[in-house]
Every structure is written in C-alpha cells, then in structure tokens.
Amino acid sequence: MDFQLTQEQRDLRAGVRDLLAGRYGREALRASTGDPSGRVVxxxxxxxxGDxxxxxxxxxxxxxxVGLGMPEAVLAFEEAGRVLLPGPxxxxxxxxxxxxxxxQGTAVVTARDLDGGLVTYLGEADAVLGADGVPAGTPVRSVDPLTPLHRVSASASASADPYPCSYRSEGSLLTAALQVGSALRTVELAVRYAGEREQFGRPIGAFQAVKHLxxxxxVRAEVARTAVYAAAVTGDPGEVAAAKLLADEAAVRGARDCLQVHGGMGFTWExxxxxxxxxxxxxxEQWRTAGExxxxxxxxxxxxxx
Incomplete structure (x- = not known):
C-alpha cells in the first residue's frame, strides 16, 4: 500500500495553509483571545x-x-490544527x-463530543449535530480561552453516546489530525526558540538536553502523523483508535516539552x-478519550x- 501523497493532495494542503496564513495568522489568533465580546468564531x-x-x-x-475522501480531509484539518483555528x-x-x-460554512454546527454534558461553542452555534435545535446551557470556565464551554441539562444530554460509530470514528480521526498539526507546530516553535535564545554565549539548542527534547x-509528531494518515486510508477502527491515542500524546507532550524549551518565557501570555x-x-477529551x-x-x- 502506497502512503505517499499525490500532487493533488500536496496542492490541497498547500492551498489550505495559504488560506489560513492569510486569514488567521498569529495576529488574528491573538486578537481572538482578547475579543471583549467573548466570541471566537x-x-x-x-x-x-465553506467556499x-x-x-x-x-x-x-x-x-x-468536493467528492474527496478522508485522506484529503485529515490533510486539511492538520493545517487548521497548526494555526489553532477556533470553532467546531x-x-x-x-x-x-x-x-x-x-x-457552505453559513452555519456553525457543534456536537456533544465531550463527557459531563459539556458542549463547545454552544453560544455561537446555529445547530447541534444530531439534536433538534440548540439547547440552553450554562457557561463553564474553559481551560482553553478559544474553546468556550457550556453545560447543558441532563435531559438535553441524556444519551451516553448520542452518535453512531461512524460519527464517533470520523470525529476521532479528524480531531487527531488537528492534534497532529498542533504537535508539528510546537516542534517548529521549540526549534526556533532554541536557535534564538542564548545561554553562556551559545544558543540553547546546542545543549544536549534541549536537543533531546x-x-x-x-519523533512523536511524525509517528502520530503517520498513524493518522494510515487510518485515513484504511478506515480500520483499531487504527483510528491508535491514531487518536498517538496524536493526543504527541500534542500534549509536545506542548509541554516546547514549554520546557522556552523556560520561564513559556509560561507568559506572550x-x-x-x-x-x-x-x-x-x-x-473530544470524541474519544484515551480510555475509550x-x-x-x-x-x-x-x-x-x-
């Protein structure tokens, strides 16, 4: 089986990257975190x-x-993950x-993809996948300033799993692609900072401990990316589950290690x-937790x- 990207797939990825670079660069990301209205979409x-x-x-x-498949979708979502594009x-x-x-992108649709009756972007959504209308919810403080959370009533989230296996599997794989994009971006951030920051007259990237980080x-990011690409081609449930596990680990551990490379600077808002x-x-925690x-x-x- 050949997992090499075709020219059309490379063009798709480049097109999405160019679109997001022009419309959601770092300045737009920072503006989103400071929007006084609290709206992030x-x-x-x-x-x-949508266009x-x-x-x-x-x-x-x-x-x-467009008539393409999951392999093309994960390439596009990987790019969205790189820039931390907010929204469901x-x-x-x-x-x-x-x-x-x-x-068409004229409607924002969210989903009940978190446990505990939590729904992301409920206040900005036009619909909830698989639900009639948009239920009322109580705002809950979110760990991510660009992912607002609401808790819906028990009756609105009565089903333990409101989605069929196909939604659960596809949602897991697309979320894994977002995680891979974020993991790859934190590698870039860490390497760039390690080449710029100097200690004892040398870039910190010259030190063995930083090199190892x-x-x-x-390695984690590339292994996760390979697993996501493979699962997108095969659609095998076991490979999808493994891809989500690897991508979550790559994104979380990668961001932690990137923060470690930045030192005290990494803890600042800047x-x-x-x-x-x-x-x-x-x-x-979305679509499929590590335990699941x-x-x-x-x-x-x-x-x-x-």
Whole structure:
C-alpha cells in the first residue's frame, strides 16, 4: 500500500495553509483571545472555509460537495490544527449534507463530543449535530480561552453516546489530525526558540538536553502523523483508535516539552505555546478519550487474535 501523497493532495494542503496564513495568522489568533465580546468564531472566515470546500470536502459532487475522501480531509484539518483555528470544525464537517448551511460554512454546527454534558461553542452555534435545535446551557470556565464551554441539562444530554460509530470514528480521526498539526507546530516553535535564545554565549539548542527534547517531540509528531494518515486510508477502527491515542500524546507532550524549551518565557501570555497545550488538553477529551481509545484498540486486537 502506497502512503505517499499525490500532487493533488500536496496542492490541497498547500492551498489550505495559504488560506489560513492569510486569514488567521498569529495576529488574528491573538486578537481572538482578547475579543471583549467573548466570541471566537469568525463568521466571515467560516464562510470562506465553506467556499474553499473544507466542510464539503467528503460530500459527493452530486450533492454539491468536493467528492474527496478522508485522506484529503485529515490533510486539511492538520493545517487548521497548526494555526489553532477556533470553532467546531469537526462537527460542522460531519454535518455537511445533514444540517442546512453546514457545507457552505453559513452555519456553525457543534456536537456533544465531550463527557459531563459539556458542549463547545454552544453560544455561537446555529445547530447541534444530531439534536433538534440548540439547547440552553450554562457557561463553564474553559481551560482553553478559544474553546468556550457550556453545560447543558441532563435531559438535553441524556444519551451516553448520542452518535453512531461512524460519527464517533470520523470525529476521532479528524480531531487527531488537528492534534497532529498542533504537535508539528510546537516542534517548529521549540526549534526556533532554541536557535534564538542564548545561554553562556551559545544558543540553547546546542545543549544536549534541549536537543533531546526537540528530537523526542519530532519523533512523536511524525509517528502520530503517520498513524493518522494510515487510518485515513484504511478506515480500520483499531487504527483510528491508535491514531487518536498517538496524536493526543504527541500534542500534549509536545506542548509541554516546547514549554520546557522556552523556560520561564513559556509560561507568559506572550508565548503561543500555552495556547497549544490548553487546546491539546481539551481535544484529548473530544470524541474519544484515551480510555475509550484503549478499550476500542484492545477490542480490535482481541477480535483479530481470536
């Protein structure tokens, strides 16, 4: 099986990267964190993403979509993860063809993808995937300033798992792609800072301990990326579960190690690394937690052994 990217896939990734670089660079990221309205979803950018086909990427052409597959989707979502683009990207993508306006980016669709009755972006959503209308919710303080949370009533979140396995699996894999993008970005941030910051007359990147941190970050990120790409091609449930586990670890540990490379600077509001860590923590709980992924992977391994 050939996992090399085609020229069309490389062009897709480059196009998404260029779009996001022009519309959601670091200044836009920082502006989002300081928006006094508390709203973090840029409706104009959301429509641009719809026009670019991000949400309708896997929708058949006969239904107005792009007609591509999951391998192309994870490439696009990896780029969104690199820039920490806020908003319920995965839910809106899954809602294409189901919720009016989702494919075009004129509707923001969130999902009940967290435990404990928590819903992300509820206050800015036009719909909740698989629900009738948008339920009322109570704002809850979020670890990530760009991922607002609401807690909905027990009746609104009565089902332990409101989504079929297909949604759960696809949501996990797309979230894993976002995590991979974040993990790769923290590698870049760590390497750049290690080359700029000097101690004892030398860049700190010249010291063995810092080299080891950066090398470990890169290995975890690349292993996770390979697992996500492979799962996108095969669609195997066990590989999807493994990809989510590896991507969550790469994003969380990568951000922690990046913070370590930055030293005290990494704990300040001026650095971006803390935003990557906070988003990675939250995404690790979305669609499939580590415990759930481990159970799914164990079930697949037992089934294949039997």
């Amino acid at each position: 840029d409706r104009g950018l959301w429509r641009e993403l 670019a086909g991000l949400f309708a990427l896997r929708l058949p052409e006969t239904e107005g979509g 990207l995965v839910a809106t993508h899954l809602a294409a063809g189901v919720v009016p306006g989702a494919a 950066c090398a470990g970050m890169l 650095a971006d690394v803390h935003l990557h860590l906070k988003r990675a923590w939250l995404r690790a 992924a481990e159970e799914a992977l164990a079930a697949e391994l037992l089934a294949s052994a039997g």
